[in-house]
Amino acid sequence: MRRKNPWLSILFWIFISFLTLFPIYWLFVVSVKPAVELFSTPDVILRSVYWQNYIDVLNDRTLREYMLNSLIISTGNALLCTTLGFFACYALSRFDLSGKESIFFWTITNRMAPPAVFLLPLFLLMTQVYRIGDFSLLDTRIGMILVYCTFNLPFAIWTLRPTVDGIPKELDEAAFVDGASPWKVITEVVFPLCRPGLAVTLILTWVFAWNEYLLAATLTNFNARTLTTGLSEYVTTTGTEWGIMAAISVFTLIPALIVFGMVQRHIVTGLTFGAVKG
Amino acid sequence: MQSRKLGWLLLAPTLAVLFLFGVVPFFYVIYVAFHQWNPFAANPEMIFNGADNFRQVVFDAGFLASLGVTMAFVFFAVLTELIIGYLLAQAFMKDFPGKAIFRTIHTLPLIMAPIIVGSIWKLMTTPSIGIIPHLLDSWFGYDLNIGQSAGAAFAITVIMDVWHWTPLVTLTLIAALVSLPPDPFEQAQIDGANKRQIFWHITLPMIAPAVVATVFIRLMDALRTVDEVLMLTGGGPGSATRYVGVHIFKEVFPRTNYGYGSAVSVIVLYLTIVVCWLLYVGMLAPRNTKKG
Amino acid sequence: MTDPLDRPAPGTRPDDDTPEAAKPGFLPIETNWFDRLFISVVVWVALSLFWFRFIEPMGPSIWISNAIALALAALIITKG
Numbered sequence: 001m002r003r004k005n006p007w008l009s010i011l012f013w014i015f016i017s018f019l020t021l022f023p024i025y026w027l028f029v030v031s032v033k034p035a036v037e038l039f040s041t042p043d044v045i046l047r048s049v050y051w052q053n054y055i056d057v058l059n060d061r062t063l064r065e066y067m068l069n070s071l072i073i074s075t076g077n078a079l080l081c082t083t084l085g086f087f088a089c090y091a092l093s094r095f096d097l098s099g100k101e102s103i104f105f106w107t108i109t110n111r112m113a114p115p116a117v118f119l120l121p122l123f124l125l126m127t128q129v130y131r132i133g134d135f136s137l138l139d140t141r142i143g144m145i146l147v148y149c150t151f152n153l154p155f156a157i158w159t160l161r162p163t164v165d166g167i168p169k170e171l172d173e174a175a176f177v178d179g180a181s182p183w184k185v186i187t188e189v190v191f192p193l194c195r196p197g198l199a200v201t202l203i204l205t206w207v208f209a210w211n212e213y214l215l216a217a218t219l220t221n222f223n224a225r226t227l228t229t230g231l232s233e234y235v236t237t238t239g240t241e242w243g244i245m246a247a248i249s250v251f252t253l254i255p256a257l258i259v260f261g262m263v264q265r266h267i268v269t270g271l272t273f274g275a276v277k278g
Numbered sequence: 279m280q281s282r283k284l285g286w287l288l289l290a291p292t293l294a295v296l297f298l299f300g301v302v303p304f305f306y307v308i309y310v311a312f313h314q315w316n317p318f319a320a321n322p323e324m325i326f327n328g329a330d331n332f333r334q335v336v337f338d339a340g341f342l343a344s345l346g347v348t349m350a351f352v353f354f355a356v357l358t359e360l361i362i363g364y365l366l367a368q369a370f371m372k373d374f375p376g377k378a379i380f381r382t383i384h385t386l387p388l389i390m391a392p393i394i395v396g397s398i399w400k401l402m403t404t405p406s407i408g409i410i411p412h413l414l415d416s417w418f419g420y421d422l423n424i425g426q427s428a429g430a431a432f433a434i435t436v437i438m439d440v441w442h443w444t445p446l447v448t449l450t451l452i453a454a455l456v457s458l459p460p461d462p463f464e465q466a467q468i469d470g471a472n473k474r475q476i477f478w479h480i481t482l483p484m485i486a487p488a489v490v491a492t493v494f495i496r497l498m499d500a501l502r503t504v505d506e507v508l509m510l511t512g513g514g515p516g517s518a519t520r521y522v523g524v525h526i527f528k529e530v531f532p533r534t535n536y537g538y539g540s541a542v543s544v545i546v547l548y549l550t551i552v553v554c555w556l557l558y559v560g561m562l563a564p565r566n567t568k569k570g
Numbered sequence: 571m572t573d574p575l576d577r578p579a580p581g582t583r584p585d586d587d588t589p590e591a592a593k594p595g596f597l598p599i600e601t602n603w604f605d606r607l608f609i610s611v612v613v614w615v616a617l618s619l620f621w622f623r624f625i626e627p628m629g630p631s632i633w634i635s636n637a638i639a640l641a642l643a644a645l646i647i648t649k650g
Contacts, residue, residue: 006374013380016366020383023398023441026409030401042412088292095285107292110300114502114550116523117543119531121303124310130298150299153292182284211391213505214523218531228393232509235400242407249397256389267388268449329618329632336623548615555608 027253031246038242053247063248066230070210073141073226077148078206082198084149085156089164090186092157094172104157111154119218122147126219139220147215152205159204159266163197164190200266203259210255227252307547311540318534331541341542343517344525345549351432351521352500355439356493362440363447363492370452385449387442396509399438403510424511428518431511435519438506443499447492454488455481494557501550522546603647610643617642 030038032049057063088107092100126138137143171193172185180189191198213228220229231252234245314327335341370381387395402408403424411422424431462480471479482489504523507513513520513528520528526546530539614636621635 006372009369009372009374010376012369013374013376017380017383020386020441020445023402024386026402027394027398030407038407042407042409044409084292084295087288091285091288095282095288097282097285097289103289103293107296110296112498112554113300113304114498114523114546116502116504116526117307117547117550118303119526120536120539120543121307121310122299123531124536125303125306129306146295147299149295153295157292207389211393213391213393213508214527218527228391228505231393231397235397235509235512242401242404245397246401249394252391253394256391260386260389261382263389264382264385267385268446329622332619333622333626336619545619548612552612555612 024253027246027249030242031250033243035241035243053243054250056244057247057251063227063230066225066227067251069141069224070227073144073148073216073224074206074209076141076145077152077209078202080145081149081152081156081205082160082202085153085160085201086164086191086194086198087186088157089160090190092161093164094169104161107154107157109154111151111158113150115151115214118150119214122215123218139223141224144216144219144224144226147219148209148212152208155208156201156205159201160194160197163194167193200263203263204266207256207259207263210252304547307540307543310536311544313537315537316535324537327537331538332545334538335541335545338542340517340520340529341522341525341545344520344522347432347517347519348501348521351436351439351503351519352497354436355443355500356496358436358440359444359447359496360489360493363444364451366444366448367451367455370448371455384445386445388445390442392442392503392505393509395438395442396506399434399441399506400510403434424515426515428515431515431519435507435510438510439500439503442506443496447496450488450492450495451485454485458484490557490560494554497553497557498550501553606647607643610639610646613642613646614639 029044029046031053032046032051034050034052037043037050091097092104097103123138126143127136130137137146167190172189175185175189176182211228212226213232216224216226217229217232220226227248231245231248234241234248310324311331312326312328313324314330315324316322366384370377400408403410403422405411405423405425414420414422422430424434458481462484463476466476466480502523503521504527507519507521507524508527511519513524517525523546526539526542530542533539617635617639618632621630621632625635626632
């Protein structure tokens with residue numbers, strides 16, 4: 001508004017961007033250094049690239065399993081949340097249900113709950129109450145998929161509601177008049193029109209599930225450990241393998257970075273419960 | 279409209295999942311909090327013991343200390359984020375080439391997993407590996423050791439939180455600033471108001487709802503910060519960075535004293551709900567009075 | 571969809587003209603019966619915790635605090 005010279009702004013923003021990007025760059029630097037070089041004088045400039053840390057991570061059977069678990073859990077959770085959220089939004093948008101705005105508001109409050117508080121009750125419920133015979137949800141992928149719904153399902157409903165509300169009601173009413181079944185209307189009339197919104201929701205719920213650590217660390221022991229818990233296992237008091245830890249971090253970071261460009265504008269909308277349109 | 283039954287049918291799975299993993303745990307934790315329950319104690323059964331768990335909690339020095347440091351952390355982190363976020367938002371109000379790219383870069387930390395942020399800052403600040411202690415040492419001769427100095431560890435967790443979450447504040451405030459009408463500012467300039475007067479009397483009141491909303495969201499998030507701190511300092515040194523979430527994860531959950539742990543969880547939940555509600559009221563109150 | 575922060579809390583909808591709708595009281599904000607019940611519970615918990623920490627060690631039973639909280643709750647719900 002005030003200054004006419006853009007160079008000062010650009011210089012300022014290059015500086016800010018440097019502050020944002022440098023820590024991420026540093027992560028990469030550490031991940032491509034052999035352990036011996038790490039403890040010499042910290043060096044900002046990369047002189048040689050050492051890929052062994054990445055190869056070690058990929059060759060580690062446990063970590064490969066964790067990666068697979070992470071993939072299955074986040075994909076399953078994203079698909080489940082987007083599907084259920086889509087149905088729920090359709091119901092909230094098209095039907096005259098009593099108290100539906102209260103229901104909508106209540107679903108959102110689920111996302112605000114601090115996860116640390118729910119560690120103990122979820123752990124107890126999963127070991128003591130939610131079990132059929134010998135099968136308990138603890139330490140299973142399906143259990144984690146369901147638990148992640150507590151924060152991802154409200155998010156999916158929140159982001160999908162405007163999309164579904166935006167589809168003209170006349171379209172599905174016309175289809176109903178033509179004698180289409182409700183299932184057909186949802187899958188063949190509404191669903192194709194919602195595709196962009198559904199894609200964004202799917203991606204973001206996937207990333208949130210992929211990023212989650214606290215619940216995964218407490219509600220799994222062995223079978224359903226995710227990559228983020230694998231990362232914390234590499235930080236021990238007896239001596240952390242810094243290079244490996246950095247390499248795992250990079251692996252965990254990659255999916256988020258890939259989708260970042262696509263969903264950038266929606267992140268803020270999602271994180272602020274829609275208070276701000278990004 | 280079509281039958282309501284179909285609507286409820288479509289809503290049912292969502293409500294069922296949120297009921298089982300949201301509502302039931304909420305009431306279950308309150309229920310357990312009123313019991314003595316330790317499966318590895320002499321009596322592993324669940325025994326109702328009234329409010330005894332809460333009697334213990336209010337004298338639990340470790341828990342009270344963690345509440346104290348949490349409040350300090352939230353205060354410093356959210357305040358710093360607000361100030362920096364506001365300045366950056368103002369800087370974004372000008373037009374300059376490459377604005378979109380800088381904005382994208384600035385948004386980047388938001389999508390990163392908290393635990394990765396923790397691991398990044400651990401690699402940045404661990405003595406003998408990190409670049410920050412090295413530079414501080416060679417430039418100022420200051421020995422930064424987050425494993426030993428409580429103050430340094432606390433400061434680094436705040437800096438980490440600021441790095442991670444300031445973009446959110448910036449973007450919410452940009453949205454607020456963009457929607458401001460230009461007239462009051464022009465009028466104030468004609469009347470000869472200086473920059474500080476314009477900020478306090480025009481800008482701030484007009485963006486106040488957005489600021490409150492941002493504080494509300496950041497406060498909620500800062501109160502449940504666990505992953506990054508756990509990764510960076512593990513709550514240490516001592517209990518310098520053992521924020522309530524970290525406290526529950528490290529000190530309460532691993533012990534099998536379920537009744538007591540539930541009582542601690544209930545108190546944290548209570549405080550979160552109260553803070554949340556106060557801010558919600560603070561956000562709605564101006565609107566209500568406006569309506570008259 | 572409207573701005574969610576403009577979305578009124580459940581029960582506080584302005585078009586809600588039923589008898590239990592918002593009415594002015596001594597509380598600084600407009601409240602309905604559910605808000606007042608909520609405030610009462612919050613006050614009750616706060617008072618109990620305070621009592622456990624500072625007053626019970628000196629003798630007075632927690633039931634006194636509960637009675638006070640109940641009286642306050644009655645006051646808030648009827649007059650708030």
